[in-house]
Structures are given as structure tokens and as C-alpha cells.
Amino acid sequence: MKERDYNFADIEVKWQKKWHDSGDFKSTADASKKKYYVLEMFPYPSGRLHMGHVRNYTIGDIMARFMKMKGFNVLHPMGWDSFGLPAENAAIKNNIPPQKWTADNIAFMKAQLMRMGFGYDWDREVTTFKSDYYRWNQWLFITMFERGLVYKKKSPVNWCPSCQTVLANEQAENGVCWRCESKVVQKDLSQWFFKITQYADALLAGHDEIKDNWPEQVITMQRNWIGRSTGLQVNFKLESGEDFPIFTTRPDTVYGVTFMVIAPEHPLLSRVTDPHVKQFIERLKNQPMAERTADDKEKEGIDTGLRVINPFNGETLPLYAGNFVLMEYGTGAIMAVPAHDTRDFAFAKKYGIPQKLVIDNPASPIDIDKLADAYTLEGVNVNSAQFNGLRNTQAKEKIAEFAEAQGFGKRTVNYRIRDWGISRQRYWGCPIPMVLCDTCGEVPILEKDLPVILPTDVAFNGDSRSPLNSMESFLNTTCPKCGRPARRETDTMDTFVDSSWYYAKYTSPSSEKILSPEEADYWLPVDQYIGGIEHAVLHLLYARFFSMLMHDLGLIKNREPFKRLLTQGMVIKDGSKMSKSKGNTVDPDEIINKYGADTVRLFMLFASPPQKDLDWSDKGVEGSFRFLSRVWRFVNKHAHLYQKDRAPGAETEKLKKIRTELHRTVKIVTNDIEERMQYNTAIARMMELINTINQVEESEWETVEGRAVLSEILERFIPMLFPFVPHIAEEMWEMLGCTTTLSGRPWPEFSQELSIRGESEIVFQLNGKIRAKVSVPSGITKEEMEKMALEHERVREMTGGKEIVKIITVPGKLVNIVLKV
RNA sequence: GCCCGGAUGGUGGAACUGGUAGACACAAAGGACUUAAAAUCCUUUGAGCUCACGCUCGUGCGGGUUCAAGUCCCGCUCCGGGCACCA
Numbered sequence: 001m002k003e004r005d006y007n008f009a010d011i012e013v014k015w016q017k018k019w020h021d022s023g024d025f026k027s028t029a030d031a032s033k034k035k036y037y038v039l040e041m042f043p044y045p046s047g048r049l050h051m052g053h054v055r056n057y058t059i060g061d062i063m064a065r066f067m068k069m070k071g072f073n074v075l076h077p078m079g080w081d082s083f084g085l086p087a088e089n090a091a092i093k094n095n096i097p098p099q100k101w102t103a104d105n106i107a108f109m110k111a112q113l114m115r116m117g118f119g120y121d122w123d124r125e126v127t128t129f130k131s132d133y134y135r136w137n138q139w140l141f142i143t144m145f146e147r148g149l150v151y152k153k154k155s156p157v158n159w160c161p162s163c164q165t166v167l168a169n170e171q172a173e174n175g176v177c178w179r180c181e182s183k184v185v186q187k188d189l190s191q192w193f194f195k196i197t198q199y200a201d202a203l204l205a206g207h208d209e210i211k212d213n214w215p216e217q218v219i220t221m222q223r224n225w226i227g228r229s230t231g232l233q234v235n236f237k238l239e240s241g242e243d244f245p246i247f248t249t250r251p252d253t254v255y256g257v258t259f260m261v262i263a264p265e266h267p268l269l270s271r272v273t274d275p276h277v278k279q280f281i282e283r284l285k286n287q288p289m290a291e292r293t294a295d296d297k298e299k300e301g302i303d304t305g306l307r308v309i310n311p312f313n314g315e316t317l318p319l320y321a322g323n324f325v326l327m328e329y330g331t332g333a334i335m336a337v338p339a340h341d342t343r344d345f346a347f348a349k350k351y352g353i354p355q356k357l358v359i360d361n362p363a364s365p366i367d368i369d370k371l372a373d374a375y376t377l378e379g380v381n382v383n384s385a386q387f388n389g390l391r392n393t394q395a396k397e398k399i400a401e402f403a404e405a406q407g408f409g410k411r412t413v414n415y416r417i418r419d420w421g422i423s424r425q426r427y428w429g430c431p432i433p434m435v436l437c438d439t440c441g442e443v444p445i446l447e448k449d450l451p452v453i454l455p456t457d458v459a460f461n462g463d464s465r466s467p468l469n470s471m472e473s474f475l476n477t478t479c480p481k482c483g484r485p486a487r488r489e490t491d492t493m494d495t496f497v498d499s500s501w502y503y504a505k506y507t508s509p510s511s512e513k514i515l516s517p518e519e520a521d522y523w524l525p526v527d528q529y530i531g532g533i534e535h536a537v538l539h540l541l542y543a544r545f546f547s548m549l550m551h552d553l554g555l556i557k558n559r560e561p562f563k564r565l566l567t568q569g570m571v572i573k574d575g576s577k578m579s580k581s582k583g584n585t586v587d588p589d590e591i592i593n594k595y596g597a598d599t600v601r602l603f604m605l606f607a608s609p610p611q612k613d614l615d616w617s618d619k620g621v622e623g624s625f626r627f628l629s630r631v632w633r634f635v636n637k638h639a640h641l642y643q644k645d646r647a648p649g650a651e652t653e654k655l656k657k658i659r660t661e662l663h664r665t666v667k668i669v670t671n672d673i674e675e676r677m678q679y680n681t682a683i684a685r686m687m688e689l690i691n692t693i694n695q696v697e698e699s700e701w702e703t704v705e706g707r708a709v710l711s712e713i714l715e716r717f718i719p720m721l722f723p724f725v726p727h728i729a730e731e732m733w734e735m736l737g738c739t740t741t742l743s744g745r746p747w748p749e750f751s752q753e754l755s756i757r758g759e760s761e762i763v764f765q766l767n768g769k770i771r772a773k774v775s776v777p778s779g780i781t782k783e784e785m786e787k788m789a790l791e792h793e794r795v796r797e798m799t800g801g802k803e804i805v806k807i808i809t810v811p812g813k814l815v816n817i818v819l820k821v
Numbered sequence: 822g823c824c825c826g827g828a829u830g831g832u833g834g835a836a837c838u839g840g841u842a843g844a845c846a847c848a849a850a851g852g853a854c855u856u857a858a859a860a861u862c863c864u865u866u867g868a869g870c871u872c873a874c875g876c877u878c879g880u881g882c883g884g885g886u887u888c889a890a891g892u893c894c895c896g897c898u899c900c901g902g903g904c905a906c907c908a
Contacts, residue, residue, distance in 0.1 A: 044908050085907065157906075168906040217825050221903075224824050328905095417905090424906065495908070534902060536825075569827095570902080577901085606846075607833060613901080615833055619847050627846085633861095676837065684835075684845035691845090763841045768889045770841060808888055810840055818888045 006632040008596030012727040016117055024743050025064075025119040027075045029507075029522040036072035037523050038064045039503055039562075041531030041539070042079045042126070045105035046086055049112040051571040051578055051604075052532065054588045055614060058604045059568060059679070060530050061118045065723035066673050069747040075523050076119060077506040079126030080106050083134075083429045084495045085168060091428075091460045098428040099456045102129055112589065116597045117726055119743070124509045128430075128498035133505065135451030136514045137497050138433040140546075142444040143553060145434075149195045152442060155421055156265070156285070159187035165464045166425040175287075179464070185286045191423035191491070192432060196545050200226050200415045203544055206560050213564035215611070218536045225537045227416025232400045234335070235408045236260065237309045239316070244268075244308050247330035247414050251403070252395040253337040255384040256358035257315075258348065260308045261301060261322040263332040269321060272304050277321075284323040299324050299347050310335075311408040312399075313385065322347065328418045338374065345374035358383050359392045420542065422494040427458065427466040429492025437479035437486040446480045452488070466490060499539055500546035503529075503561055520556050529562035530610075536567065566677060569613035578616065586616055598725035599625040605679035605724060627687055628728055631721070634694065635714065635732040641707050642714055642736045649705040658693060660757055662713050665689045666750035669720055683724065689717065716748040764789045765816040766798055782809045789815035 019025065029035075040060035043053050057078075064076035080102075087098035106127065113120070126133055144150045158167040160177040166189070171178040196203075204226055207219050231249035238244050248254070262268060264284040272278055280302045301322035308317045324343060325334055338348035338355035348355055357368040359379040366375055381387045381395045390398060403409025423432065431452040433445040445452055455474050458467040468474055468490040479486040507523040508516035525547075531539075540562075547561035570577050573584040591600050603624040608614045651659065665685050672682035693713060700706045714736060722729040722742040733742050756778055762785065764772040772794045776785070786809055789795055795817065803820040810816075 041908095046908090081908070166906080170907045172906090215826095221825050225904085227824095421905080426906085494906075496905095499908085532902090532908095533826080535908085537903060538905065539908080572901095609834085612827085612834090617833065617847070620833065623846055629860095671837085678837085680833095681835070681837090681845080687845055761841075765840090765889075768840095768887095773841070806888070808840090813840055814889090816840080816888055 003633070003636045006629050006728070008598060008728070009593075011731045012115075012117060012597050015727045015730045016114060018730075018741065019117075019119065019743065020114075022741070024741070025076060025121050026123060027073065027121050029519045030073055031522065033073035034071070035075065035523055036064075036067040036528075037075040037526045038067065038528045039077065039506070039526045039530070041529075041535065042081050042499070042502060043109065044081045044084060044086070045102055045109055047105050047108070049109050049116075049588050051586055051588060051616060054116065054600060055571055055604045055610075056530060056532070056568055057113065057116065057118050058601045059566065059610050060528075061116075061601075062605065062673070062679060062723045063528055063530075064119055065726065065743065066747065068743060069719070069723070069745060071746065075124075075506070076121060077124040077126070078113065078118070078120040078122070079124075079502060079506070080128065081495065081499050081502075082106065082127055082129040083492075083498055085170075085426070085428070088426060088428045088460075088464070092464055095460060097456065097458070099129065102428075115592055116588070116601065119726075124506050126502050126505050126509055128495075128502065129428075129454075131451045131453055133502075134430040134454075134498065136501075136505070137430045137493060138445070138450050138452055139447065139514060140497075140501070140549075141493070142433055142447065142450075144194065144549070145444050149198065149549070150192060151195065151419075152190055152192055154188045155191045155193075156186040157189050157191075157425070158184045160184055163464060189423070189425070191421050192434075193419040193421050194545075196420045196542075197415055197417060199545050199548055200228065200417055202548055202559070203541065204228060206544060206548070209560050210563065210565070214562075215533075215565065215567050218533075218540065218565065218567060221536045222541055225417060225541065228413060229416075230411065230413050232403060233331070233410050233412045234311065234403060236311060236317075236335070239307045239309065244333065245331045246333045246335050247412065248335055249414075250337065250340070250396070251399040251409075252381060252384075252387075252392040253340045253358055254310070254312050254335065254399060255381075255387070256337040256339050256356045257310055257317060257335045258338060258356055259336045259353050260317050260319045261325045261334050261336050261347070262304070262319060263325040263327040264321050264323065265327040266321075266332045268306070269304065271306065274305060277302055277304060281321050284321065287323055299343065299350065301347060301351065303351075311406070312403075318353070320347075320351070329416065330414055339368065339371065340374050340376055342374045342376065345371075356383060420494075420496075420545075422497055423491040424494055425466060425490075426492055427454075427468055429495060430454070430498065431468075432489045432491050432493055434489040435477055435479060435486040436489065437482060437484060439484060440479050440481040440486075443479055443481050443486070449480070454492070466492075468492075496539060496542050500542045501550065503543070504547070504550060504556060515550075515555055517555075524556055525558045525560060526562045528564045528566065530566045530568060533567040533569065540565070566610060568610045569608070571616055572613050573616040586618075591621060595621060595625045596727070598728045599628060602628065602683065602725050606683045607680065609678045609680050627690070628725060630694070631690060632728065632732070634690065635718070635735060638701060638710055638714070639732075639735045639737075641701055641710055643707055643711045644737070646708050646711055647704075649708050651705050651709065652700075654696070654700070655705055655709045657758075658696065659709055659712065660754055661689055661692050662709075662716060663750045663755035664757070666716055666720060666748050667752075667755045670747070670750070673723070679724070686717070686720065716750075718742070719745050719748050760812060762812065763814045764792055764795050765814055766795065767819055768816060771795060771798060778812070780812075782811055785809055785811070785815050789817065 038060055040056050064074050068074045082102050087102045090096055090101045091098045128134060141150060158172040160167055160182050162180045162182040163177060167177060167184060172184040175184050177184055211219055229249050231247055232251040233245055233247050236244040236246060264281045269281055284300060301320040304319050304321050306319040308319050310317060336344040338344040339357045340359055355368060357366055358381060360366055360382045361379045379392055381390050381392055387395045387398055400411050431454050433450060433452045435443050437443050455471060460467060475487050477486055477488050503526050504515055504520060504524060508519040543561055548559050550556045551559045576582055578585045588600060599621060603621045606624055607620055668685045669682045672678050701710050718729050718732050719742055730742050758778060759775050760778050761773055761775050763770045772792055786807055799817060799819060805818045805820050808816040
């Protein structure tokens with residue numbers, strides 16, 4: 001019989017077409033079936049798929065196909081996060097309209113996704129730059145506006161004075177403009193904010209619901225990002241008698257305050273008249289945020305000349321402006337206690353400010369003059385009036401109570417998280433649906449007038465300013481309230497808004513409303529979300545925020561959008577992340593051409609567990625290809641022996657063992673996919689099985705019993721391969737004479753009884769060191785194991801004459817004999 | 822700097838709840854087949870010692886807990902992700 005070559009190119013095209021034509025991955029809500037919604041983070045259409053995408057979507061495809069085989073009604077959609085900076089950069093550089101650039105990229109990348117054999121329901125494709133999607137961004141915006149969840153305030157942006165334009169952080173690295181290298185300054189602009197702080201407690205509380213199915217590190221990062229802290233707001237007084245509130249988590253140190261620090265943006269600083277001081281403050285303001293708060297950067301500040309009075313002891317304190325104090329956190333001002341705060345300590349040393357000890361270490365009293373760094377541990381209050389002698393943890397409470405009683409303090413909760421600034425001074429984004437009317441002020445567009453369409457007939461003049469600003473046809477409109485002439489908002493929304501609710505839109509992409517309640521209720525929440533760990537905080541927090549918001553608007557039933565989360569690692573080559581700038585990228589297309597999509601998929605999953613970084617290796621890819629070729633050859637050679645209907649027949653010892661290995665493999669692979677999400681070990685197990693069955697003599701397969709076992713292997717092994725390498729699996733399945741496609745087949749079952757090996761190896765240890773290995777029947781009792789150990793020749797030799805202190809036996813594993821030394 | 826991770830042979834990784842470290846691959850070396858090459862198949866492969874039975878060491882570094890530590894605890898080093906306008 002002539003054997004067929006593994007012609008992956010033809011096979012893959014053939015099955016991709018079949019799946020597509022038969023609508024294999026289309027999904028319909030059906031209340032009678034259990035649903036499973038698998039979602040991968042949608043890509044930014046940057047031009048070509050990179051290996052990170054391939055990895056992400058391969059993992060998703062495995063889950064979707066596996067769950068479908070498990071009998072679930074699976075939703076597995078794909079879309080495009082298609083607004084953003086790169087399209088504008090391309091427009092400026094090559095004068096291609098952003099829309100064209102983006103649409104071309106989408107077409108190209110969609111074809112690439114199809115070549116990988118990913119099973120998506122393309123009828124549900126969501127593209128954020130299209131107005132039928134972004135109109136709902138605008139609808140959500142005005143709905144939030146009406147509920148007081150949107151407000152406008154001044155906020156600093158990176159500004160290039162030479163280009164006269166706003167810069168993204170990425171464009172302002174090292175404080176220099178990316179295009180002209182001018183020094184970047186901070187400029188205040190009036191911008192729109194979403195009140196995510198109002199949801200801070202809800203976002204924290206929601207963690208309880210998801211914590212068992214999300215990586216712990218993501219929950220921790222989010223919790224720290226939200227940064228809830230309880231403390232005391234203390235109203236210090238300016239010399240002029242006005243209140244000067246600060247927030248502190250350390251009220252116990254309030255008697256140790258020796259100076260105050262205020263953010264350089266603080267409005268109070270308008271009172272400063274000294275030109276030298278004013279100039280210094282300006283300079284602090286223009287330091288990029290990342291630098292200001294970085295502790296490796298020197299803390300800087302200047303005495304403003306203003307004085308503040310501590311309400312606890314009446315002391316007069318100097319007020320500094322300091323770069324490390326943030327206007328956005330607390331009240332934009334802090335009390336500084338150099339003796340008990342590391343940062344304050346360094347600042348005080350630098351500017352020669354005195355320090356005062358108020359918490360002493362009872363074990364070894366502190367000499368304030370010899371203090372090398374702040375004492376931040378617990379201790380006992382000193383120099384703290386009536387609070388002396390209290391443990392500082394108690395003093396914290398007592399001092400807070402005292403301040404509240406005296407009327408100059410209030411216990412409050414503070415969050416590190418700030419409201420979400422969504423205004424972007426850019427063209428390629430969703431227009432913010434507001435107009436500015438001279439009479440009525442900021443007015444939202446009426447719902448019936450949505451969407452506010454982003455004009456696409458725009459010209460870029462080689463600079464990065466948004467063309468909307470000079471487009472009269474867009475700018476001029478009438479006020480929805482009074483009908484008089486008004487001007488449109490030209491800022492667009494942060495693209496994170498687009499990606500904060502797209503998972504919901506997939507459930508009902510063609511609905512005339514934002515969502516169809518029936519379909520949203522059926523499909524949501526997402527059962528399994530998959531994406532890069534780099535999104536642990538921003539995207540995943542914003543998406544949770546929007547989900548809660550949509551819940552509160554009565555649009556969806558669940559508060560949490562993603563039941564289970566898998567964060568996959570990066571794709572690394574030669575020690576660093578694959579990136580264009582490093583020149584270490586590998587183009588998926590090249591590898592598909594050389595080995596086929598199935599090999600790429602298999603390697604992606606085999607090279608490392610999904611959560612960890614994956615080291616790309618060309619040689620490793622060859623290994624995956626070799627495995628598929630080996631399987632192909634085996635099936636090719638033995639397909640004619642396959643019998644669908646067969647008598648079980650008595651088996652030889654060898655065949656029995658092979659059968660055990662088969663059932664063991666199904667058991668382990670099922671568990672690896674379903675419970676552990678560790679595909680590399682699942683594949684390793686399947687490789688072992690192939691290695692085992694390849695050792696069987698050809699003649700043995702040809703016996704009646706051999707054919708039965710062989711048929712059972714083929715019947716279970718090929719479907720098991722299907723989620724990983726669907727094309728080759730389908731082709732081999734067809735080779736057996738089966739006519740139904742594998743995607744409609746159930747996942748193979750296994751017999752618990754048959755999966756247990758007859759014998760297992762255990763070890764005998766003496767004082768924890770292995771001294772012998774023996775093979776024992778499975779199911780042996782503890783007593784039998786101990787007896788065997790003590791009777792073992794080598795063990796007896798080595799224990800002879802020594803006293804046995806105790807014997808530890810782990811069933812099925814080991815016996816450890818502890819001897820007196 | 823702050824928050825969160827990671828480190829296991831020449832390489833990617835395995836070891837699931839503290840219980841046989843190195844499964845499965847890659848690479849390398851040797852061999853078979855071949856006129857030859859490719860492909861395929863077989864053998865060896867953590868380090869050191871030993872004629873051998875075996876022994877000692879070994880999971881980034883330094884300590885600790887335990888009969889037993891890659892796994893738990895304390896203290897470090899290095900690498901990576903995030904830090905709010907890249908997505």
C-alpha cells in the first residue's frame with residue numbers, strides 16, 4: 001500500500017474551507033444548552049500578526065474546541081481594537097488615511113488568523129473604529145454624564161512647545177519630544193474624567209467573586225493599584241487661619257511633624273510671590289510624572305515661605321513645595337515626619353530640617369542624633385503629650401479619636417486610584433459626544449443624534465495635531481439645549497474605553513440597542529478570558545469597571561465580566577521580548593509556509609506552560625513537526641486495520657499494558673486541559689503514548705486482539721489531538737473512513753479502572769536518602785511496604801545494629817527509615 | 822523607586838497537595854540504512870569519583886524549619902512585567 005505524504009498545506013486549506021462552509025464555529029444562543037464563552041483579548045491591527053498573538057489565540061482555540069467537544073454551546077468571537085496612535089503615526093509619516101491603513105491591516109491579519117485554523121464565529125466580528133460600535137461608547141458616555149459619573153477638570157498633559165501638540169508618554173520618553181527632541185513641558189488642559197473612584201470599593205469587593213479563578217498576582221496588583229487606605233484627615237491651619245487639610249495613615253506620628261509639603265500644582269501656591277521660588281515650582285511641575293515619583297530620582301523641594309500650624313501642639317511649620325507630592329492623591333499636601341518616614345527623612349537631611357522622635361523602640365531606645373534612617377517599625381509613643389507611653393498602634397486610634405473630638409480631624413478612607421482621564425487630543429478615536437455652548441456650557445449630544453461620526457475625509461499635514469481642530473464642518477453645530485450655534489468637542493476617547501465593553505457587544509453584535517438582553521444574559525459573563533499579563537491592571541480594571549456600570553444601568557446581569565482569567569507569558573527570542581526594535585521577530589507566516597499551522601500551534605503549546613514566557617526556537621519547531629509526521633506515518637500505515645465494530649477479544653499482557661497507557665493518557669490529557677491548563681504536559685503525554693505504541697511489533701497489530709486495541713487507540717487518540725492540531729486530526733480521522741468531522745465529536749472517555757498501572761516503583765530511604773528502588777503491585781498496603789523495606793537485603797545491611805527511631809511510609813511512594821545517629 | 826512575578830542539565834521545560842529532581846523535547850556524540858546526502862531508526866547524554874556493586878555533590882546566593890525542601894520560612898542577587906496618553 002502506498003503511503004501518503006504529510007502534505008500539510010493542502011490538508012490545512014481543505015479543512016479550513018470545510019469548517020467555514022459548514023458554519024462549524026457559528027454560535028446561537030440556546031437556553032436548552034449549557035454555554036461556554038471563550039475570549040482572547042482582541043488585537044490592535046498593527047499590520048501583521050506577531051507570535052504573541054499566535055500564542056494567545058492558539059490557547060483560546062484549544063479551549064474553544066475542547067469545550068465544544070465536551071458538549072458546550074461555545075461562543076468564540078474575534079474583533080479589532082482599531083482606534084489608536086499607530087494609525088495616526090502611519091498617516092503622518094506616509095500620508096495614508098488612518099481608516100485605510102487600519103482597514104487594510106485588519107484584512108491582512110484576518111487572513112492570517114484564518115490560516116492558523118482558529119475557529120471563530122466571524123459573524124460576530126466587532127471593529128471599534130466603526131460607528132455602529134463606537135456610537136455605544138458615546139451612548140455610554142452621555143448616560144454616565146447624566147448620572148454624574150463624568151466630569152471635566154484641568155489636568156496636565158505632555159506638551160511639545162515646538163510642535164504645538166500633546167504627546168503620549170511613549171512619545172515623550174526621557175522628557176524629550178519624539179519628533180523634534182524639544183524639551184517636553186507639562187500643560188494644563190481641561191479634560192473629561194470617568195469617576196472610577198466611585199467604584200473603588202465595588203472593584204475591591206468584586207475580587208471575592210473571582211479570586212479562585214483569576215491568577216492571584218493579578219488580584220494583588222489590582223488591589224494595590226486601587227490602594228485603599230484608612231487614615232485621618234487633619235485640618236492644619238495656615239497662619240492666615242484658613243484650613244489646610246492633609247491625609248495621613250500615620251496619625252500616631254503627628255507630634256513629630258517638623259515640616260509640610262505641598263504638590264507643585266497646588267492652587268495655594270498662587271500666593272507665592274518670590275520669583276526664585278516661583279521659577280523653582282514651575283520646574284518641578286514640568287518634570288515628567290514617572291520621574292517625579294521615582295525614588296531613584298532625587299527628591300526636590302523649596303521652602304515656599306508660607307507657614308502652617310499643627311493643631312495638636314500649636315507648632316509653626318515651614319511649608320515646602322515638593323516634587324514627590326501628587327495633587328491627585330489625598331489633598332495634594334502632606335505632613336512630614338522625618339524621624340519615622342524614609343522619604344521625609346531623606347528630604348529633611350537634604351534641606352537641613354530638624355527631626356523629632358515620637359516613637360521609640362522599647363527594646364533599644366533610639367538616639368535621634370545617631371539615626372541613620374527613619375524608624376518605621378512599631379514602638380511606644382514619646383514626645384506626644386497625653387499619648388506618651390501608648391503603643392503606637394493604640395496611639396493611632398486614640399489620636400484619631402482626639403482629633404475628631406476636637407473638631408480638627410476626621411477618619412477617612414483614601415484611594416490611590418485616580419479618576420480615569422479619557423480625553424485624548426487626537427484624531428483617530430471615538431469622538432466625545434459633547435458640545436460647548438456659550439449660553440448652556442457643556443451639553444451632551446441627544447441620544448437620537450448619535451453617533452457623532454468621526455470624519456474620514458481628513459488630511460494630515462505632516463504634523464501630529466488632530467485635523468478635527470481645523471475642520472469647520474465638524475466643529476460647527478448647534479446646541480442640543482438652546483439651538484444656538486455651538487462647537488463640538490474635538491477630543492476623542494482613550495482607546496481603553498473601546499476595549500472596556502467589547503466582550504459584551506460580541507453577544508449581540510447586530511442588535512439595534514447596545515445589547516440584546518436575551519443574548520447578553522445567555523452568554524455573559526465570559527467563562528474564560530485569555531491575554532497578556534501586561535494588562536493585569538489597566539485594561540482588566542477598566543473592563544471590570546464598565547461591566548459593573550453596565551450592570552448598574554440594568555444592561556447585564558453579572559457584575560464581573562470575566563469568570564476565569566488566564567494570563568499568558570510573552571514570546572521571547574534570544575533572551576528578550578520579540579519586538580521590531582530589537583530585530584528578533586519571527587514572522588508566523590514564514591513558519592506556517594514551512595511547517596504548516598498545526599506545527600506552529602503545537603510548538604506554541606508545547607514549548608512552555610501558557611502562563612510562563614515562551615522561548616522561541618527554530619529547532620524546537622522542527623521537533624513538533626517531527627512528532628506530527630510520526631503520528632501521520634503511524635496512522636497512514638495502520639488505518640486499514642481500523643475496525644469500527646469489533647469484538648473486544650482477549651488481550652496479551654503487552655496489549656493490556658498498551659491499553660492501560662492509552663487510558664492513562666486520556667485521563668492525564670483531560671486533566672491537563674480542563675483543570676491545570678497546562679498544555680505542554682498534555683502534549684508530552686501524547687508523545688509518550690506514541691513512543692510506546694511505536695514499540696509494538698507490526699505482527700501484533702494484525703492479530704484479532706491487536707486490531708481491537710489499535711482501533712481503540714486510533715478512536716481515542718485522534719480526537720484527543722484535535723483541539724491542538726485540528727487539520728491533521730481531521731484528515732487522519734477521514735483516513736479511518738469516518739465521515740463526521742471531529743469538531744462535532746465528543747471528547748474521548750477513559751476508564752478509571754483501565755488507567756491504573758499494575759505495578760509501580762517505590763523507594764526505600766534511610767534517613768531521607770534513597771537506598772533502594774523496588775517494583776511493587778499497585779494497591780499495596782502500608783504494612784506490606786514497611787515489611788518489604790525491613791526485609792530488603794540492602795536495607796538490612798545498612799541498618800544492621802542501629803536503632804530505628806521511626807518509620808515513615810507514604811503509600812505508593814516510599815518508606816523512610818529513620819535511624820539513631 | 823513602588824507594586825507584581827521569575828530563576829531547575831549544553832537548551833526549552835517536567836516534578837499536580839513537602840515525598841524517587843531532570844518526564845517530554847531540542848542540541849550534541851556514536852552507530853544502522855544509503856553510492857552519497859536528506860529523511861528515518863537505535864544507543865549515550867546533570868557533575869564528580871569508582872574495574873564494578875555503588876558513593877558524593879547538585880534546582881540563582883546565604884541561612885532556617887522538617888524524617889524528607891526545587892516546593893515552606895527569613896535575608897539577598899540578578900532578570901522580566903506594570904506604573905495611569907503604547908495597546
